[in-house]
Amino acid sequence: MFLEKLILVVIVFTISLVIAMYATYFERKVAAWLQDRVGPDRAGPFGLLQPLADGVKMFMKEDFIPKNSDKWLFIMGPGIAMFTALITSTIIPWGPNLNVFGRDVVLQVADFNIGILFILGVLSIGVYGIMIGGWASNNKYSLFGAIRASSQMISYELALGITVITIVMMTGSLSLREIVESQHGMNWNIFYQPVAFLVFFICSLAELNRAPFDLPECESELIGGYHTEYGSMKLGFFLFAEYISMFVSSAVITVLFLGGYNFPGMDHFSGNTLAILSLLAFFGKIFFFIFVIMWIRWTLPRFRFDQLMHLGWKTLIPVALINLLVTGLVIAFTSGWMTKEKQISSVDHQVEKTEIIVKR
Amino acid sequence: MEHLSNRSKVVSDKPMTFMERLYLPAIFAGMMTTLKHLFRRHNTIKYPEEQRVFAPVYRGMHVLKRDEKGRENCTACGLCAVACPAEAITMVAAERKPGEENLYREEKYAETYEINMLRCIFCGLCEEACPKEAIFLTDRIVPTEFERDDFIYGKDLLVESMDHRIDITKRQHTGKRSDK
Numbered sequence: 167m168f169l170e171k172l173i174l175v176v177i178v179f180t181i182s183l184v185i186a187m188y189a190t191y192f193e194r195k196v197a198a199w200l201q202d203r204v205g206p207d208r209a210g211p212f213g214l215l216q217p218l219a220d221g222v223k224m225f226m227k228e229d230f231i232p233k234n235s236d237k238w239l240f241i242m243g244p245g246i247a248m249f250t251a252l253i254t255s256t257i258i259p260w261g262p263n264l265n266v267f268g269r270d271v272v273l274q275v276a277d278f279n280i281g282i283l284f285i286l287g288v289l290s291i292g293v294y295g296i297m298i299g300g301w302a303s304n305n306k307y308s309l310f311g312a313i314r315a316s317s318q319m320i321s322y323e324l325a326l327g328i329t330v331i332t333i334v335m336m337t338g339s340l341s342l343r344e345i346v347e348s349q350h351g352m353n354w355n356i357f358y359q360p361v362a363f364l365v366f367f368i369c370s371l372a373e374l375n376r377a378p379f380d381l382p383e384c385e386s387e388l389i390g391g392y393h394t395e396y397g398s399m400k401l402g403f404f405l406f407a408e409y410i411s412m413f414v415s416s417a418v419i420t421v422l423f424l425g426g427y428n429f430p431g432m433d434h435f436s437g438n439t440l441a442i443l444s445l446l447a448f449f450g451k452i453f454f455f456i457f458v459i460m461w462i463r464w465t466l467p468r469f470r471f472d473q474l475m476h477l478g479w480k481t482l483i484p485v486a487l488i489n490l491l492v493t494g495l496v497i498a499f500t501s502g503w504m505t506k507e508k509q510i511s512s513v514d515h516q517v518e519k520t521e522i523i524v525k526r
Numbered sequence: 527m528e529h530l531s532n533r534s535k536v537v538s539d540k541p542m543t544f545m546e547r548l549y550l551p552a553i554f555a556g557m558m559t560t561l562k563h564l565f566r567r568h569n570t571i572k573y574p575e576e577q578r579v580f581a582p583v584y585r586g587m588h589v590l591k592r593d594e595k596g597r598e599n600c601t602a603c604g605l606c607a608v609a610c611p612a613e614a615i616t617m618v619a620a621e622r623k624p625g626e627e628n629l630y631r632e633e634k635y636a637e638t639y640e641i642n643m644l645r646c647i648f649c650g651l652c653e654e655a656c657p658k659e660a661i662f663l664t665d666r667i668v669p670t671e672f673e674r675d676d677f678i679y680g681k682d683l684l685v686e687s688m689d690h691r692i693d694i695t696k697r698q699h700t701g702k703r704s705d706k
Contacts, residue, residue, distance in 0.1 A: 196564075198568075199563070199564050199568075200560045200563050200564055201563065202563055202566055202567075202568050202569065203568055203570055204568050204570045204572070207572075364550075461557060461560065461561070462557065464560060465553075465556050465557050465559075465560045466553065466556065
């Protein structure tokens with residue numbers, strides 16, 4: 167059992183790193199395609215070795231630590247960013263059980279019953295990597311970037327959390343696997359909660375520090391923001407952590423709204439065929455979201471900081487709250503809380519019934 | 527006032543409607559625009575493998591021409607150096623010795639002839655100034671070097687070799703000189 171989990175951890179770790187690696191390549195390719203260019207095509211066939219070349223470059227550069235910086239915090243910053251980016255992938259349910267040599271392998275490193283809370287918690291820690299990195303650099307621009315990052319993340323975490331509560335209310339569970347199981351076939355949450363999906367997607371863009379919310383690292387104003395003073399692989403870690411977070415948050419969006427590994431017509435398959443097809447469906451959805459995030463980056467210009475705050479506090483949070491209220495009312499009506507005819511004692515039973523009715 | 531072009535646009539600062547304030551329709555429209563570009567053909571020329579077709583009057587690296595018998599046309603009159611706005615051309619003149627008639631067309635020739643390719647702005651005034659049709663700009667590109675000294679081209683690089691004559695007929699015909 168322990169060995170099985172260990173192997174799974176290694177596989178998930180490797181997949182996250184490889185996908186993040188090729189996301190850097192893909193980002194440049196998408197940018198090129200959207201601008202009628204070719205993109206990297208010199209290293210290897212179609213430039214496929216470009217990430218390796220970039221990695222070698224990053225490692226070969228001088229590992230410089232500014233004299234007036236807080237040395238240990240300066241080293242810790244990228245580490246925390248990388249750690250928090252990677253740890254979220256542990257609770258993603260990658261697919262239904264896979265039968266390997268007669269053993270049922272659960273394709274999930276850890277099925278916490280509070281999985282979604284774990285994600286929100288790790289997301290909050292993620293700010294520390296940027297904040298500590300910016301603070302320890304002892305540079306005004308870095309500090310500006312770090313402050314922007316933390317204020318932006320705190321603002322958008324509220325709306326993000328509220329939309330997550332909406333989903334949790336519908337499903338009746340905080341466990342990611344149960345959230346996925348409840349979206350069997352085509353019963354995806356996005357069809358019931360399009361507004362929540364939109365708010366969640368916008369907020370996760372902001373949490374990722376991706377364009378159009380990439381204020382913490384804008385070159386034109388802050389010369390790189392929180393990683394101004396960084397170089398070599400420490401800079402690489404910051405940039406790499408962003409791509410890993412992009413992969414993981416695409417996975418989370420898929421799990422919460424696009425039915426995770428569910429796909430239409432999945433009842434015709436069973437066993438390992440189902441598991442593999444589900445995995446493919448899941449990764450297809452993830453890659454689609456990674457592409458959409460890149461597509462947005464190369465389409466939209468950056469927000470001004472006050473616009474960012476206006477959008478977060480004055481638009482997204484009220485919209486998310488109203489959506490939460492409406493969802494709550496619908497659930498209350500459909501499960502008969504407003505009428506006196508029936509009072510169901512068991513909370514679990516209530517939730518089950520709610521789910522069935524709402525999903526219909 | 528009369529408009530200079532038909533591209534002038536009447537602008538207004540009326541408050542945005544609700545749909546405009548949502549921004550989402552505009553964002554989707556923008557994303558569709560970029561999506562269209564995703565399927566459009568790139569117009570990059572991958573340089574070392576394929577090269578752009580140059581115009582016949584392209585002004586690239588210079589050549590010092592020889593005549594049909596292989597004698598250098600240049601008589602070191604210095605008009606090109608005078609015409610050069612970047613002062614890139616220097617030369618030292620010498621007198622033709624008996625027995626060198628097959629090397630130089632006239633009694634005077636350029637012993638050294640140097641063009642500093644870092645100074646040169648490829649304006650083509652040397653070509654225009656030349657009374658002997660000795661110097662021409664060609665469609666060859668000056669290659670990059672690591673040292674500044676390597677950019678000072680002497681006669682070894684500028685004078686065309688007999689084996690590889692540089693074809694400048696296109697330039698001669700497109701130029702304003704009609705007859706020799």
